[in-house]
Amino acid sequence: MQQYIDLKHRPKKTNVIAEYYLEPNRISLEKAANHVAGESSIDTWSDIKTLSPKIIKKLRPYVFSINKKQKIIKIEYPTELFEKGNIPQILSSLAGNIFGMKAVRSLKLLDIHFPEKIVKSFKGPRYGIQGIRKLTKIKKRPLIGTIIKPKLGLTAKKHAKLAYQAWVGGVDTVKDDENLTSMIFNRFKKRIDLTLKMKRLAEKETGETKIYMPNISAETTEMIKRMNYVQRKNGNYIMVDVLTVGFSALQTVRNKSKLPIHAHRAMHAALTKDKKHGISMLVLAKLARLIGVDTLHVGTAFIGKMFETKKEVLDTEREIERQYIKKNSHLLEQRWYKIKPVMAVASGGLNPVQIPKLVKTMGNNVVYNFGGGIHAHPLGTEAGAKAARQALEAVIKKKTLKQYSKNHNELKLALEKWSK
Numbered sequence: 001m002q003q004y005i006d007l008k009h010r011p012k013k014t015n016v017i018a019e020y021y022l023e024p025n026r027i028s029l030e031k032a033a034n035h036v037a038g039e040s041s042i043d044t045w046s047d048i049k050t051l052s053p054k055i056i057k058k059l060r061p062y063v064f065s066i067n068k069k070q071k072i073i074k075i076e077y078p079t080e081l082f083e084k085g086n087i088p089q090i091l092s093s094l095a096g097n098i099f100g101m102k103a104v105r106s107l108k109l110l111d112i113h114f115p116e117k118i119v120k121s122f123k124g125p126r127y128g129i130q131g132i133r134k135l136t137k138i139k140k141r142p143l144i145g146t147i148i149k150p151k152l153g154l155t156a157k158k159h160a161k162l163a164y165q166a167w168v169g170g171v172d173t174v175k176d177d178e179n180l181t182s183m184i185f186n187r188f189k190k191r192i193d194l195t196l197k198m199k200r201l202a203e204k205e206t207g208e209t210k211i212y213m214p215n216i217s218a219e220t221t222e223m224i225k226r227m228n229y230v231q232r233k234n235g236n237y238i239m240v241d242v243l244t245v246g247f248s249a250l251q252t253v254r255n256k257s258k259l260p261i262h263a264h265r266a267m268h269a270a271l272t273k274d275k276k277h278g279i280s281m282l283v284l285a286k287l288a289r290l291i292g293v294d295t296l297h298v299g300t301a302f303i304g305k306m307f308e309t310k311k312e313v314l315d316t317e318r319e320i321e322r323q324y325i326k327k328n329s330h331l332l333e334q335r336w337y338k339i340k341p342v343m344a345v346a347s348g349g350l351n352p353v354q355i356p357k358l359v360k361t362m363g364n365n366v367v368y369n370f371g372g373g374i375h376a377h378p379l380g381t382e383a384g385a386k387a388a389r390q391a392l393e394a395v396i397k398k399k400t401l402k403q404y405s406k407n408h409n410e411l412k413l414a415l416e417k418w419s420k
Contacts, residue, residue, distance in 0.1 A: 001047065002056060004037040005030055009064040011076035017113040018094050019074050021276060023106040029066060033073045035103040037061040040093050041081055084121030087247040087287055095279055106276040109283055119337045122290040127260045128340030129365050132294060135236065136172055136209050141396060142364050144388050145173035147371040152179060156186050160194035162381050166374060167202035167210045169385025173367060175213035178241050178266040188226060196233055213239040213262045220249040227257050235259065242288055243267045254292040263293035289342050295367060298344045345369055353418040355391040356401065378413050387414035
């Protein structure tokens with residue numbers, strides 16, 4: 001194998017840069033880094049006669065940074081090694097065979113920095129944050145959402161009824177859960193018909209635009225059929241389990257859909273949870289944004305049932321919201337060429353009592369999603385939705401939840417249930 005380590009090398013902005021956590025297996029960190037660089041690009045385990053000096057000169061990678069204390073390496077790859085607009089090919093290089101090498105004990109792809117040529121080869125979100133705000137007519141405040149619970153078991157009629165109760169209670173978005181598609185007890189088309197009917201009724205009664213995110217996840221051809229059905233029925237959103245359907249299928253949906261896409265990240269923890277091995281949520285979020293989702297689960301920052309740290313969640317949120325946020329905000333402003341910013345979705349074990357802390361930490365360009373935090377309210381779904389909306393109103397009016405609950409019984413009961 002050739003030598004690819006050059007710590008004096010200065011990477012070019014026009015190339016791809018990958019950052020890894022790396023623990024070697026019975027060899028030096030340098031030797032393991034060299035194996036990772038070679039295997040992920042032009043080389044293999046042994047010297048090969050077909051690897052000409054011309055190929056090496058033009059397409060060789062550079063390990064230009066090795067932090068022995070943190071065990072983090074950075075590798076620069078010529079852009080020519082990657083096919084534009086092709087996530088599978090990119091991941092087959094940067095997250096492919098290298099994870100199975102004997103030279104590696106643990107390896108985690110922490111970040112990928114894409115040059116302009118790669119970024120511009122993808123469409124990105126059709127709507128993004130600004131498009132969603134235009135669709136909902138909500139200019140500044142966060143959105144309140146719910147997931148119909150239980151995940152599985154409800155009939156299409158019961159599902160639609162709960163969605164209606166949540167909407168009239170004050171939520172903006174209702175979505176299917178990740179494993180609800182088309183079951184014998186809740187067929188996709190019937191659920192769409194009934195739930196969209198209830199959406200229109202809730203909009204008429206409240207004067208607000210409501211969103212329904214039906215889960216179209218399936219084999220790719222079937223997904224397109226389901227997407228087209230939602231469009232024909234005048235739905236205004238679709239949802240895809242982006243990792244379980246795969247990036248190629250997601251890209252097909254993005255290319256064909258006229259509707260905003262909500263990205264559920266089911267299965268992400270199989271890749272992201274181990275601190276030393278796998279792929280970071282930051283990388284997955286970048287790829288989803290490149291392809292073109294409009295809203296994306298990022299976790300809950302500090303509370304709820306998910307495992308991520310506050311830093312991990314906020315780093316992901318900042319990444320997908322880049323270009324939209326004003327300077328001096330706690331979020332970053334940095335244009336990602338033509339790619340629109342994505343609205344983050346905080347979800348996973350939340351309840352209305354946590355809204356002040358959520359807004360303070362994560363800001364306004366977020367959908368705060370409540371499942372049990374709405375449906376477990378002592379007075380039921382509609383009251384739970386009212387409690388969540390009232391909690392947000394308290395934040396907007398700069399009042400404490402305790403103060404606001406004096407004249408809002410649903411919020412008062414939520415405080416009694418979840419303030420511990």
